[in-house]
Amino acid sequence: MLLIDKYAYMNRWQHIHPIEKIVLAFFLLLFSLTVKDTLVSLITFIVMSAFTILGAKIPFKYYFKLLLVPGFFLLSSMMTILISFTSNTILIPSSLWTTEFLGLHIFITKHSVETATQLFFTVLSSISCLYFLTLTTPVHDIMHVLRKLKVPALLIELTEITYRFIFVFLETSLKMHQAQNARLGYLTVKQSIHSLGLLVSSLFIHVFQRSKELIIAMNSRCYMEDIKLLEDDYSFSQRNWLGIVVISISIVAVYIQFGGSLNG
Structure with missing residues (x-):
């Protein structure tokens, strides 16, 4: 987090x-x-x-x-x-x-x-x-306010999914960077550039795979084009x-x- x-x-x-x-x-x-x-x-x-x-x-x-x-x-x-x-x-x-x-x-x-x-x-x-x-x-509280303001559900959904994938990007890139660093992938400038290129290319492949898994998980839970979240009592x-x-x-x-x- x-x-x-x-x-x-x-x-x-x-x-x-x-x-x-x-x-x-x-x-x-x-x-x-x-x-x-x-x-x-x-x-x-x-x-x-x-x-x-x-x-x-x-x-x-x-x-x-x-x-x-x-x-x-x-x-x-x-x-x-x-x-x-x-x-x-x-x-x-x-x-x-x-x-x-x-x-x-x-x-x-x-x-x-x-x-x-x-x-x-x-x-x-x-x-x-x-x-x-x-x-x-918190972001989900802001999303609840946007729903009350009648903001289009599609825009809210895209915002929530984008926010979620920020953490997916960070988690995946951190693990890959640690693995490369453990293998001395950033020992020299030349190695650093090469390792960074591999990290970026592999990162997008992993994130696309995670996005497919997310779609499958949402569909298996009867996703109906609206993400439901519990609202705190304010x-x-x-x-x-x-x-x-x-x-x-x-x-x-x-x-x-x-x-x-x-x-x-």
């Missing part, structure tokens, strides 16, 4: 109704993406991170490691926005920094800094909302709903009062 899945079942807020957590996470996520305000995104990130670490008691080190996972893609996106280059000096606007390399003029403008900063905090706030939901709410909390309303109104009020103060 992945740690992210383990914490979803064993966190401090596991007994809170999943609808309450989904409403809070998705409201802040959608509002942050809609307004694209640096201050709102920063507050959203702080609030959701505090709920995840202090409220749900998710270890800070693990949460920080999860934040580093999309860090490479975020930084690469920021660099493409931040840095511009041209061969025509006439096209260079007023810049904060400029240099020349191999006949190209590389420069950074105030607008690009503002855009990159806005992107950084918007993405960070969105990630914190999604991590809050995934680290505090109850709504007036205090939680009051907290969600207060947080939502506060975020909107901050945007109305100070919106754009950090953007320009």
Whole structure:
């Protein structure tokens, strides 16, 4: 079991109704993406991170490691926005920094800094909302909420099967990697590349075989195009709903009062 899945079942807020957590996470996520305000995104990130670490008691080190996972893609996106280059000096606007390399003029403008900063905090706030939901709410609870929202059963079924096969991939690849490593398959760079190629090719064969076995098992249990799971007994909390309303109104009020103060 992945740690992210383990914490979803064993966190401090596991007994809170999943609808309450989904409403809070998705409201802040959608509002942050809609307004694209640096201050709102920063507050959203702080609030959701505090709920995840202090409220749900998710270890800070693990949460920080999860934040580093999309860090490479975020930084690469920021660099493409931040840095511009041209061969025509006439096209260079007023810049904060400029240099020349191999006949190209590389420069950074105030607008690009503002855009990159806005992107950084918007993405960070969105990630914190999604991590809050995934680290505090089991997947089958989210699927039950989607069923209540009348999401097409086919989409829910595909999501559940895809989630299941994440663990099949990980389990199979781990066993194969351990077997190769025990035979010194990663002793040199050349051997590592060769072993990795064998692992990938064999992995897909094993997973396809497991998928056929899954279909046979489901059909033998009278599968009727709908996966039935037991639903946990949750109850709504007036205090939680009051907290969600207060947080939502506060975020909107901050945007109305100070919106754009950090953007320009």
